[in-house]
Amino acid sequence: MNNEQAIEIRHLTKNYSGFCLSDVSLNLPAGTILGLIGENGAGKSTTIKCILNLIRRDGGEIRIFGLDNLKEEKAVKARTAVVFDECPFPETLSPALLGSVLSGACPGWDGKRYRALLEKFRLPEKKTVKEFSRGMKMKLSIAAALARDPQLLLLDEATSGLDPVAREEILDQLLEFISDGERAVLLSSHITSDLEKAADYVAYLHGGKLVLQGAKDELLSEYGRLACTRAQLAQVDPAFLAGQRTGQFQCEALVKRRREFRRLYPDLAVDPVTLEDIMVFTARGDQA
Amino acid sequence: MIGFLKKDFFVLRKQLLTYAGILVIYAVVSVSGVWGPYVISAIVSLVTLMCPLSALSYDQMSRWDLYARSLPNGGRNAVLGRYVFTLLVCAASAAACILCSGLLSALGALKVSLLELLINHLATGVVGLLMAAATLPLCYKFGTERGRVLMMVVFVVVFAALIGGMALVGPSDGGGGASSGTAEVLLVSGVILLLLALAVGLLYGSYRLSLRIYLAKDL
Numbered sequence: 001m002n003n004e005q006a007i008e009i010r011h012l013t014k015n016y017s018g019f020c021l022s023d024v025s026l027n028l029p030a031g032t033i034l035g036l037i038g039e040n041g042a043g044k045s046t047t048i049k050c051i052l053n054l055i056r057r058d059g060g061e062i063r064i065f066g067l068d069n070l071k072e073e074k075a076v077k078a079r080t081a082v083v084f085d086e087c088p089f090p091e092t093l094s095p096a097l098l099g100s101v102l103s104g105a106c107p108g109w110d111g112k113r114y115r116a117l118l119e120k121f122r123l124p125e126k127k128t129v130k131e132f133s134r135g136m137k138m139k140l141s142i143a144a145a146l147a148r149d150p151q152l153l154l155l156d157e158a159t160s161g162l163d164p165v166a167r168e169e170i171l172d173q174l175l176e177f178i179s180d181g182e183r184a185v186l187l188s189s190h191i192t193s194d195l196e197k198a199a200d201y202v203a204y205l206h207g208g209k210l211v212l213q214g215a216k217d218e219l220l221s222e223y224g225r226l227a228c229t230r231a232q233l234a235q236v237d238p239a240f241l242a243g244q245r246t247g248q249f250q251c252e253a254l255v256k257r258r259r260e261f262r263r264l265y266p267d268l269a270v271d272p273v274t275l276e277d278i279m280v281f282t283a284r285g286d287q288a
Numbered sequence: 289m290i291g292f293l294k295k296d297f298f299v300l301r302k303q304l305l306t307y308a309g310i311l312v313i314y315a316v317v318s319v320s321g322v323w324g325p326y327v328i329s330a331i332v333s334l335v336t337l338m339c340p341l342s343a344l345s346y347d348q349m350s351r352w353d354l355y356a357r358s359l360p361n362g363g364r365n366a367v368l369g370r371y372v373f374t375l376l377v378c379a380a381s382a383a384a385c386i387l388c389s390g391l392l393s394a395l396g397a398l399k400v401s402l403l404e405l406l407i408n409h410l411a412t413g414v415v416g417l418l419m420a421a422a423t424l425p426l427c428y429k430f431g432t433e434r435g436r437v438l439m440m441v442v443f444v445v446v447f448a449a450l451i452g453g454m455a456l457v458g459p460s461d462g463g464g465g466a467s468s469g470t471a472e473v474l475l476v477s478g479v480i481l482l483l484l485a486l487a488v489g490l491l492y493g494s495y496r497l498s499l500r501i502y503l504a505k506d507l
Contacts (some may be wrong), residue, residue, distance in 0.1 A: 054357050074361055082355075088354055097298050101295040102291060104289075104293075105359060167340065243291075
């Protein structure tokens with residue numbers, strides 16, 4: 001891992017009627033994977049599209065390996081490959097024909113690497129894309145992205161709808177991709193278990209706002225899950241509570257500063273959390 | 289740009305074969321005397337207009353646009369590739385029609401002057417290019433579904449203008465071209481070539497417009 005930032009986003013804003021991505025700032029160091037989590041419609045795809053200038057942002061700044069994504073768009077796109085949630089390739093093409101197309105469309109295309117990846121993912125070269133399962137289509141998209149030898153890989157919900165084996169295979173490929181410490185991955189997903197396996201950093205978008213970000217391990221050790229009675233919860237300093245779920249007999253809450261909380265409330269049991277807990281409690285806390 | 293061009297040919301390869309089949313049917317129909325030999329020319333306009341629209345439609349269906357725009361210079365190359373594709377299918381379909389007419393003439397199956405028929409092929413090519421030039425920016429702006437409706441409007445306007453123009457020029461001598469003098473044929477050929485150059489120029493203007501629309505579009 002080096003100190004270079006693969007992605008630097010500052011105060012990114014994009015307004016739609018009925019939705020606003022507001023003031024999003026985040027960093028992704030080279031050699032790491034950033035998991036972008038959030039509910040459907042939280043702004044994950046909007047962020048990725050802004051990075052690629054597929055939509056015009058209303059404010060903010062985006063730098064990819066130090067390059068401005070608008071002023072140096074061509075250079076940024078040459079270093080960046082993307083895998084969308086749906087396979088974007090024409091259904092009537094086979095991987096072999098697709099390779100021929102992409103060799104003429106993508107600068108830096110490595111046909112040898114592409115064929116090696118097809119073999120690795122066990123994708124038949126002669127079958128058409130329409131005959132592929134969703135998992136195969138995603139692997140094809142990843143093969144096409146990696147054959148461009150990018151420095152930054154963006155994945156927009158690429159693992160959703162895949163079986164655990166296919167997801168594991170893709171996550172392994174991503175870990176291999178960043179292993180030289182020079183490249184980086186932005187993986188947007190609402191399958192938080194994938195990010196727990198692969199991500200070094202996590203950023204949580206909720207309702208168009210970045211509500212949480214940091215190193216995954218730090219976040220998981222910072223937060224805890226409290227299960228207690230109403231009366232016990234009422235005694236807890238609200239400053240510790242990031243979100244809560246109140247039932248008739250039992251309450252659950254997401255507590256911040258877990259170690260300090262344990263010291264102050266030694267009688268209350270605090271369990272480790274998952275990213276999903278953080279996501280669900282934060283969203284519910286927002287609704288409360 | 290070559291990759292984008294290849295993609296259109298690969299994606300539409302079955303459709304292009306179908307058009308080749310239609311050309312053969314038209315040739316047979318023209319020999320049988322049901323519609324006359326000028327019907328062969330219709331294939332040029334048909335291919336020139338329908339192929340790029342179908343390619344656009346496939347792109348939007350597969351979300352290829354999103355992928356294309358994520359590539360370096362992808363937006364420009366995608367639009368340029370589409371226009372070069374339009375020119376190539378126009379030239380190829382005109383060449384196929386010329387070949388077909390030449391074959392029919394060699395077999396003695398043509399009842400009209402070959403030269404006049406060739407001019408007709410070129411003229412329909414010009415019409416096809418003009419219609420593509422008018423329709424493609426509309427499809428980039430409004431999508432292929434609404435674009436096809438607008439294409440029909442363009443189609444009606446262009447043909448109404450042509451028929452109106454012919455009415456203004458006055459009736460032909462009715463001889464099916466056999467009585468046309470060489471000077472007249474040369475004049476018409478010159479005009480067609482001039483119109484062809486104009487159509488290519490308009491296609492370039494249309495490309496610039498489509499590019500602006502495409503790059504300004506939020507995907």
